[in-house]
Amino acid sequence: MVSASMIDNAERFSPARCPRLIIKVGSALLVGADDEVRREWLETLTADIAERMRAGQQIAVVSSGAIALGARRLGLPGGGRNSLEDAQASAARGQIALAQVWAGVLDNEKLQAAQVLVTLGDLEDRRRYLNASATLDRLLSLGVIPIINENDTVATERIRFGDNDRLAARVAQAAEADGVILLSDIDGLYDSNPHSNPDAKLIPVVAEIDDRIQAMADGKSSSGMGSGGMLSKIEAAKIAAGAGIDLAIISGHDDHALKHFFDTGHGTVFHGEGTHGARKAWLAGGLTEEGVITIDKGAVAALQNGKSLLPAGALRIEGEFSRGDLVLILDAKGNKVARGLVEYDYSDACRIVGRRSEDVQAILGYAPRSALVHRSHMAVL
Incomplete structure (x- = not known):
């Protein structure tokens, strides 16, 4: 049975209430155990995106996966994360592969992709932030789908986002989006760790991120492939909420993951509650x-x-x-x-x-x- 709160969860991300949407795809979903793209799964996701685009929604995608793909092609151990130099080399090689994959699957849906690589400084420096905002706005208004990732080739351990959850929330601010959907290896926020507690309960709606909600995040990625975890998703939700942007955490494991969410509302939605103007939203979302x-x-x-x-x-x-x-x-x-x-x-x-x-x-x-x-x-x- 679908509850009223879940119906509202899905409705918040409809084209009418969310004209501009950011979707984040994690490495564990995009890249399989063989370190290759899960192309059939990705084709179902892009079919869902195409359906939303035809309904009038503008969509940008924050996509992980470049380091994993590059490490496979360069033959580097540890998924390319054994050192900063390995990660940067893997990203340089993997970005080409990642862009080609996205361009190909979107082309099958008669949609255009554009690659946008950003660093932490691009969204922390006010002038560069405005430049990025203008570029994203123009691409989206042209019906193009920006495929966005952190520019790991030049990022350092100190000057980087470190996870694409927070990047997605920051991009949503810059793009003046209305919603963010984080496709994850877990279907939402639970009151305790569902991997160790079979009685853990999913929390469908979070109206305010308080100490109780913060304590539910353990900061670990269940897949071991991504750099984030529930803690990074909570931090992303804080950034989004401060700018009045709704953020959803949903499972991305199954085919047509977006359609499933839009049909059922199953997941956790953090309500955007901020009233900051654009400049104060930028200040509130600052990471350095x-x-x-x-x-x-x-x-x-x-x-x-x-x-x-x-x-x-x-x-x-x-x-x-x-x-x-x-x-x-x-x-x-x-x-x-x-x-x-x-x-x-x-x-x-x-x-x-x-x-x-x-x-x-x-x-x-x-x-x-x-x-x-x-x-x-x-x-x-």
Whole structure:
């Protein structure tokens, strides 16, 4: 029996309510045990995509699999992940194979594919983010399906997304999408690990990601092939929700996985609840910060009420940053409160921590700015 919540799950991703959709396909689904593409399965997926496109939905695909495919062709052990150099070489070879596969199966459905490779910096730097956004918007408006992946050929261990779940959510922000579907090796979020607990229950709807929901993620991929797990999917859902984007985790194992979801709504859907504008959504979804500012209870309340962060509310500052860099704002217990662009260089910020606004000019020797982090350049998390 299909419940009312599952019907709503499917309806949220209909062309009428979700004109622009991002679909993420993981390595374990796309690549079989022989390290070759599961082409017959992929053809059923692209048939589902074609059906949605004909119904008026614009779709982009975030596709894993390049490293696995490249490692097979280069004869590298460990799936190409034994070292950063092996992963980069595998990605360089595998991206060609991956693009050819997607172009071929979509061509069979009379659809055009375009390859888009991005790095973490492309979506963390504001100007490059806007460039990526414009490119995606143009491709989608032309009826082309962008096939998107992290550019692992040049990414490093430090400067990379590390998983395509978060990449899909960040791409959804840049593309101004309405929904994200993560095709996974598990059919949703459970209240405990279904692999070890046969009585685990699927959670069909998550209206808010709180500590209870966070605790349900174990951070492990059941296949061992992907780089993410349920933890990365929860993080992706946070990014999407902050921009008002719905995100679904569904099983991709069976043929016509998308059609099955659209027919039944079976999976877990995280409701997009954010009201951020485009710029604040970009701030909220940021994955790299140049520094951290820890604040007191009064400042937490002020930020949650739409106020700026003043020096008096800061308890501690860490990191080397310059004015205009992105910083993370934490409460005294280490919980994330906000992200924003700092108004002072690190050295001056340290000098005015905890000081009243009227004292700042005397300390710094110049007219102070109105806030440590201004509300106009801040997204509360």
